[in-house]
Amino acid sequence: MGTVVAERPAVRDSGLNRLVGQPEGTRPPGKRWGKAPKASTGVERAGDRAARRLATAAGATILVALAGVGLFLLARGLPAVRAGQGDLPEGATSFWQLAGPLAFGSVWAAALALLFAIPVAVAVALFISMYAPRRFAGPLGATVDVLAAIPSVVYGLWGLMVFAPMTAGLYRWLSDHMGWFPLFAGKPSATGRTILTAALVLAVMVLPIIAAVCREVFLQTPALSVEAALALGATRWETIRLAVFPFARSGIVSGAMLGLGRALGETMAIAMVLSPTPFLMSVRLLNNTNPNTIAASIAQNFPEAYGMEVNALIGLGLILFVITFAVNYLARRVVARSQPGA
Amino acid sequence: MAVIVLDRAPSIALGKHTVRRGRRVADTAATWVICGVFGLALIPLVSLLWTAVSRGLSRLDADFFGNSMRGVVGAGGGALHAILGTGLITGATIVLSVPLGIAAAIYLVEYGRGPFARAVTFLVDVMTGIPSIVAGLFAYTVFSMVFGPGVRSGVAGALALSLLMIPVVVRSSEEMLRLVPDDLREAAYALGTPKYRTIGKIVLPTAISGIVSGSMLGVARIVGETAPLLLVAGYSDAMNYNLFSERMTTLPVYIYQQWKFKGADVASYDDRAWTAALVLIAFVLVINLASRLVAKWFAPKTR
Numbered sequence: 262m263g264t265v266v267a268e269r270p271a272v273r274d275s276g277l278n279r280l281v282g283q284p285e286g287t288r289p290p291g292k293r294w295g296k297a298p299k300a301s302t303g304v305e306r307a308g309d310r311a312a313r314r315l316a317t318a319a320g321a322t323i324l325v326a327l328a329g330v331g332l333f334l335l336a337r338g339l340p341a342v343r344a345g346q347g348d349l350p351e352g353a354t355s356f357w358q359l360a361g362p363l364a365f366g367s368v369w370a371a372a373l374a375l376l377f378a379i380p381v382a383v384a385v386a387l388f389i390s391m392y393a394p395r396r397f398a399g400p401l402g403a404t405v406d407v408l409a410a411i412p413s414v415v416y417g418l419w420g421l422m423v424f425a426p427m428t429a430g431l432y433r434w435l436s437d438h439m440g441w442f443p444l445f446a447g448k449p450s451a452t453g454r455t456i457l458t459a460a461l462v463l464a465v466m467v468l469p470i471i472a473a474v475c476r477e478v479f480l481q482t483p484a485l486s487v488e489a490a491l492a493l494g495a496t497r498w499e500t501i502r503l504a505v506f507p508f509a510r511s512g513i514v515s516g517a518m519l520g521l522g523r524a525l526g527e528t529m530a531i532a533m534v535l536s537p538t539p540f541l542m543s544v545r546l547l548n549n550t551n552p553n554t555i556a557a558s559i560a561q562n563f564p565e566a567y568g569m570e571v572n573a574l575i576g577l578g579l580i581l582f583v584i585t586f587a588v589n590y591l592a593r594r595v596v597a598r599s600q601p602g603a
Numbered sequence: 604m605a606v607i608v609l610d611r612a613p614s615i616a617l618g619k620h621t622v623r624r625g626r627r628v629a630d631t632a633a634t635w636v637i638c639g640v641f642g643l644a645l646i647p648l649v650s651l652l653w654t655a656v657s658r659g660l661s662r663l664d665a666d667f668f669g670n671s672m673r674g675v676v677g678a679g680g681g682a683l684h685a686i687l688g689t690g691l692i693t694g695a696t697i698v699l700s701v702p703l704g705i706a707a708a709i710y711l712v713e714y715g716r717g718p719f720a721r722a723v724t725f726l727v728d729v730m731t732g733i734p735s736i737v738a739g740l741f742a743y744t745v746f747s748m749v750f751g752p753g754v755r756s757g758v759a760g761a762l763a764l765s766l767l768m769i770p771v772v773v774r775s776s777e778e779m780l781r782l783v784p785d786d787l788r789e790a791a792y793a794l795g796t797p798k799y800r801t802i803g804k805i806v807l808p809t810a811i812s813g814i815v816s817g818s819m820l821g822v823a824r825i826v827g828e829t830a831p832l833l834l835v836a837g838y839s840d841a842m843n844y845n846l847f848s849e850r851m852t853t854l855p856v857y858i859y860q861q862w863k864f865k866g867a868d869v870a871s872y873d874d875r876a877w878t879a880a881l882v883l884i885a886f887v888l889v890i891n892l893a894s895r896l897v898a899k900w901f902a903p904k905t906r
Contacts, residue, residue: 306797306799308797308799308800309797309798309799311799312798312799312802313714313798313799315706316706316707316709316710316713316714317710317714318706319703319704319706319707319709319710320707320710320711320715320719320720320723322703322707323703323707323723323726323727323730323769323773324722324723324726326730326766326769327726327729327730329741329745330733330737330738330741330766333741333744333745333748334737334740334741334744336744337744380640381640381643381644384636384637384640384641384644385640385641385644387637388637388638388640388641389641392634392637392638404645404648405644406891407648407888407891408647408648410823410827410887410888410891411651411827411884411887412826412827412828412829412855412883412884412887413827413829413830414827414829414855414856414858414859414880415651415655415827415858415880415883415884416651417859417862418858418862418876418877418880419647419650419651419654419655421862422654422873423650423651423654424647424650465647468644496626496627496629496630497630497633497634498629498630498633498634499626499629499630501633519732522732523732525734526732526733526734526735526736526737527734528734528735528736528829528830529829529830529855529859532830533859533862556734556736556830559736559740559830559834560736560830560833560834563833563834564833564834564837567752567753568752571743571752574740575740575743575744578736578737578740581734581736581737582733582734582737585732585733585734585737586729586732588732589728589729589731589732590729593728
């Protein structure tokens with residue numbers, strides 16, 4: 262074996278692959294991967310047949326597992342839709358009274374998180390791919406990836422004990438001086454455990470995935486476009502605006518949607534940081550009373566739930582699964598359509 | 604190829620000195636903003652790591668690694684049961700998901716044709732995006748169907764985590780297998796080697812460093828998971844050596860537990876939580892680093 266030389270294309274280790282688990286820049290532009298060559302056309306040997314069946318069975322298992330997720334959640338969640346008052350968590354009168362505000366809370370918290378995370382992620386990606394010296398690009402990218410490696414329960418602990426107390430003063434100031442702004446209305450929270458704090462912690466958590474996708478597409482900007490802009494005397498910022506951004510727009514969108522999928526499903530940080538109020542649907546950012554999210558509500562109520570409450574929480578999980586499925590599907594559609602060279 | 608049009612072209616001529624003032628100011632401003640925002644993004648990281656180290660060091664002692672929380676109220680106690688639980692559940696998850704993930708990747712690269720293979724590829728993508736809490740609910744429904752409601756066990760936790768780890772293993776293995784040059788496969792076939800032996804003796808050994816590295820990243824992803832284990836593995840204060848019965852605590856759940864059910868002596872609960880957080884962060888970072896080193900050191904030699 263020692264004499265066999267494997268030639269591998271240079272794989273740029275951008276960290277993206279580790280974060281989203283999809284093939285990175287190794288794909289030849291505009292061309293699908295070739296299939297491995299067929300072995301022979303003759304009779305299949307016993308060993309070959311066994312190996313092929315084994316591998317196919319593994320593929321089928323994945324299919325079955327995912328179908329199982331959908332079906333099992335549906336089977337156990339549906340009874341809760343018909344359940345009435347007394348059986349549901351938090352004394353809800355119907356499943357939808359429970360699910361509506363929580364679905365709103367999930368989307369609202371994730372949207373706020375993206376609002377903060379996208380500009381910062383784009384700037385971080387620009388800094389690493391365009392501004393920092395090439396030598397440091399790798400280590401800097403790895404540093405940002407550390408943010409993705411930290412477990413969410415640790416973010417929860419940090420958000421709760423370090424970050425939330427720091428924000429309380431800011432919220433009081435915002436409420437005093439900008440209370441006329443509808444989002445800042447109401448009495449500010451003294452603990453800082455508001456939906457805004459939770460969204461900011463979420464933003465930190467989804468930042469690395471968006472930054473990794475952006476970095477990847479920024480680095481794939483055609484060198485000719487960049488050089489053309491520079492040759493015309495464009496400054497670095499103009500080069501970015503004229504050559505890099507138009508090329509990378511769909512990549513930024515898909516990165517943001519992958520981040521959205523992650524933010525929607527994030528559980529522990531929200532469950533720990535947020536101080537929730539049942540059935541509340543409110544866009545106010547600074548109050549003691551906050552809408553809860555689906556994922557956090559499941560984590561908070563499941564350990565003590567029994568009977569129909571369990572079914573209701575499983576039903577909520579199904580709703581979350583459908584929402585994240587749709588978001589991830591759209592994100593990948595955008596990625597697929599924006600392959601470099603297209 | 605996009606045509607580049609500069610809005611105020613006439614003023615650009617010979618380098619920086621002739622660039623019109625407004626444009627230079629915009630460029631400088633952009634540079635400052637971008638560098639500033641990058642620094643801003645690192646503040647949470649620095650703050651979090653600093654807090655974990657400064658607050659976690661106080662309990663990073665032999666007691667922490669030598670005791671469980673059984674019968675402990677207030678100070679003292681440790682996380683041995685949680686470390687044991689993390690080891691057992693992570694081990695079970697690896698056993699469940701690494702062989703399956705590699706086999707599925709082999710299917711996709713070596714055998715997969717037609718709509719079935721496309722469906723598997725698509726579903727692996729979908730799996731990557733499953734919220735971890737949904738994976739926990741799935742494991743609960745499966746196990747409660749067999750063992751009745753309210754079931755909690757370590758192996759149920761491992762099932763939930765497998766659902767999160769399998770797509771990572773499949774994606775990275777698939778990518779590594781595709782990087783194995785077809786010349787190698789063709790050379791083996793030309794010598795009359797059956798396909799399964801070609802895969803076992805040529806393709807897998809060539810890609811093994813990448814597969815190991817990818818699997819380690821999968822471990823790094825699941826070892827910090829809290830939500831699914833909170834649902835199906837539960838929490839306890841005592842040692843549990845049996846994956847198949849009773850509640851089993853892992854380190855992330857231990858952190859949550861210390862925060863959620865703190866007694867009167869708040870500081871000792873918080874200290875334990877931060878120490879566990881420090882241990883967990885160190886563990887995850889070490890796995891990440893090791894995975895990079897494996898990929899680098901054991902990569903096939905290209906000359």
